[in-house]
């Protein structure tokens with residue numbers, strides 16, 4: 001049966017302990033092939049096995065297309081992702097990652113004001129390297145950290161050029177975000193990535209700004225192929241006697257996947273018919289270009305399908 | 317009533333095309349790299365490509381699809397996308413191995429033809445894949461329906477080079 005590969009296979013080529021509970025991981029293709037491209041400030045999901053998936057910003061230069069570099073701070077109270085990476089991941093280990101998503105729409109002319117808290121600097125590192133490679137200096141980074149900041153080696157030239165303002169909160173007070181962005185109300189882009197109170201202060205400070213001039217770094221969920229606009233419904237698989245709720249963000253195919261049901265998927269867009277499945281209760285919503293009206297009476301193309309009612313029963 | 321004999325003219329499609337670009341990639345999602353030549357192996361595929369039989373690392377991990385040993389794409393489709401949809405799709409972006417010009421791919425399903433010094437047999441038309449939009453960030457799925465290229469198996473192998481002729485047997 002066709003089982004779609006959903007991740008990019010990489011290998012850990014380097015692990016660096018940077019101190020301050022932070023490790024930097026370099027991921028490459030096993031044959032040093034180019035990796036799928038990413039935009040400045042983009043992030044990837046890192047699949048750590050047994051359903052453990054964590055999202056990290058890429059911090060290398062997007063033009064450096066043979067590596068994905070992530071920096072991970074150990075979250076002692078965290079849900080296990082950072083501890084797994086710190087304790088169990090070594091050079092040579094295979095790691096699956098998603099295609100890169102997201103990114104910062106940098107201002108070409110005006111100043112890009114980056115506000116980072118601790119490890120939240122990572123998306124701005126790739127953005128700064130992207131700008132510097134193009135010979136541009138229209139950015140400034142305000143970076144707060146508790147104690148010595150790590151990753152400074154990746155933006156050494158920007159620090160040298162005086163475009164990075166560091167605040168060590170063990171020795172000095174935190175910067176006032178409203179005052180920093182207040183200087184740029186007329187033009188440019190402001191972007192923030194850091195702990196929740198910092199994001200809140202930033203949101204308040206730029207609340208009156210137009211959307212395209214501000215960026216709050218949040219990890220965006222992967223796009224689902226069947227962008228669903230229907231309310232959640234119950235899904236019952238009669239053959240395997242499994243029950244789940246389909247929500248718009250996961251979608252029908254995502255839910256089938258999560259239930260561990262293997263449906264052959266090829267085009268993922270409702271044109272090839274590989275995923276046709278029998279249904280007995282619905283009615284389903286058909287969005288394919290494969291089935292005839294007669295076939296739709298008892299079959300559904302699940303890669304783009306949904307349910308118009310409260311309960312969909314599939315013969316799986 | 318006597319049947320009226322109608323002389324049906326024989327239709328022969330005559331064409332001759334040329335290989336413009338050659339690409340391969342070793343694994344799913346990785347960018348395609350351009351090469352001046354590719355090694356076609358009969359019954360197996362392109363050396364080093366993700367669909368090489370016995371080494372499936374393409375999008376479908378468990379499907380050694382024997383009809384997909386080499387895939388072709390029309391240069392004319394790239395031009396049509398630009399002209400009709402204002403989408404610039406580059407030869408390395410359509411993710412098929414051989415970009416050809418002057419070959420009516422949609423007419424060739426089920427036929428054998430020469431690809432450079434190799435002989436291939438067209439098994440079916442390719443279908444576009446939703447993932448291509450995700451990989452490229454370009455809305456090409458709909459415009460590529462019915463012109464997403466041709467899947468072939470390799471009957472006689474050989475080296476295929478950019479500039480080689482593609483012609484009927």
Ligand code: FES
Pocket residue numbers: 264265266267268269270271272273274275276288290301302303304
């Ligand atoms: S996978 Fe092609 S129609 Fe669903």
